[in-house]
Amino acid sequence: MQLTVNGETYDTTGCAPAQTLLRFLRTRAGLCGTKEGCASGDCGACTVLIARPGEAPRSVNSCITLLGSVAGEHVITVEGLAGSDGPGRHPVQAAMVDCHGSQCGFCTPGFVMSLAGLYAEGGRGDHAIREAISGNLCRCTGYRPILEAGRRMYDYPPAPVVPESGAPAADANHAEALPAGYYRPRHEDALQAILREHPGAWLVAGGTDAVLEITQQYAAPDPIIDVSAVAELCTVEEAGDALRIGAAVPYSTLEHCLAALSPPLVAMLERLGSRQIRNRGTLGGNLAGGSPIADMPPVLLAWDATVEIAGADGRRRDVPVEDFHRGYRDTVLGAGEYVAAVRLPRASLSRPHRIFKLSKRFEDDISTVLLALSLELAGDRVGEARVAYGGMAATPLRAATVEGVLTAATLDDRTIERACSAAAEAFTPIDDVRASAAYRSAMAAALLRRALLELREARDLGIDAVEPLHA
Ligand SMILES: Cc1cc2nc3c(=O)[nH]c(=O)nc-3n(C[C@H](O)[C@H](O)[C@H](O)COP(=O)(O)OP(=O)(O)OC[C@H]3O[C@@H](n4cnc5c(N)ncnc54)[C@H](O)[C@@H]3O)c2cc1C
Ligand code: FES
Ligand code: FES
Structure with a gap:
């Protein structure tokens, strides 16, 4: 395999499939300007840019980026920035x-x-x-x-970021260009064939969750199947009365696609990880990880989304997102199955909704509690209400009792207080390093109060969607 870094081609023969880009840059390419701080995507010391022809370069955490995942792309490190004012200073x-x-x-x-x-x-x-x-x-x-x-x-005088000599290597997504044991198929039929051939392989998309097992637990998976280049998993398209989002679409793309449709989601996404994480992390990885504090599942629950699952044998099935999680970090994905896409009903997207996230650090931090609320409002009455939380139980969950209070009720102060009391009692959360159970319950109610008051105010002012304040 070859890798282009700062316009130069490097031979990567002999690299293991679990080799990270940072390790390669520092130990094989001798480019030690890129630092290792945390090796978990949290500090940014290892940030490099990945350039694709015709696109602005994207920042990524090289500590949790697998070498094989950047084959065929152009990596720019701090040593390779083009200068504009004298001795190479960008x-x-x-x-x-x-x-x-x-x-x-x-x-x-x-x-x-x-x-x-x-x-x-x-x-x-x-x-x-x-x-x-x-x-x-x-x-x-x-x-x-x-x-x-x-x-x-x-x-300062302008400078290009990509050095002039930096044409990316020829189509290095081809198998012969990847480390042995690293598969990066381009289409679903190829993905399924590789899954059949290697049923026990490690699946990875952006790697922002999975690669931590390599850097923190010293796992050395082999083989690895990378779904991030599978074309069918990388599209956002209309599908009847739904918006279909491919499982391998990174958050940065999602932010653009949903900017006009859901300002509350885009405001929340700005706090999902960091720019580096959002340039690689995907919706499919967020769901498949099965975490109770993943940010997207409560939103998908509030929007009544459907998860498209496909298998190595080519069979496909649709699962309502409510039935996707079976328990703590446990999902309905069977052997050889993967998430292909998520469908968001258009009707849900156009309903008034709010998404509020609480975390210890404002950006780049996992949620303590996350609320996603979608309301059908007809005059002063609520039609259907969907209220979902992350961080309150072993899986992301809807709050049935809260929905019961809101459905068909008048959205007055009394209803709001009853709904908040129901939210405080709906779950039995745990105490952990992020928060106490009592704090989580209190915040479940507080976030709901804020969401309902904002939506009522927006309705009274005749505004469809007010820009959400940050939680
Ligand atoms: C610094 C940092 C900050 C973070 N902040 C947040 C945050 O604020 N909110 C949040 O929710 N998450 C956060 N995360 C977690 C992570 O970034 C997200 O969950 C992200 O969506 C994972 O997507 P990925 O493509 O990187 O998944 P990967 O790491 O590639 O995979 C995660 C898991 O999903 C599986 N998988 C991936 N794609 C598929 C598929 N299509 N089908 C079946 N299985 C699949 C993998 O096998 C693996 O088990 C953070 C992570 C880091 C390192
Ligand atoms: S070393 Fe800290 S983010 Fe990579
Ligand atoms: S950590 Fe010392 S200058 Fe930033």
């Missing part, structure tokens, strides 16, 4: 120096690469800068000088 690097954005310097290459990704998109403004660096931690600067560098990076 405008972001020049701005970081001039704004004193670096002290001990360990985090600096990661911040530079995240800002270089923003620069390549032409993103401007404090919101965009904060969003771009939300997955990068610095223990020295207090962030103000780094934010200032993000503001000033356009003041």
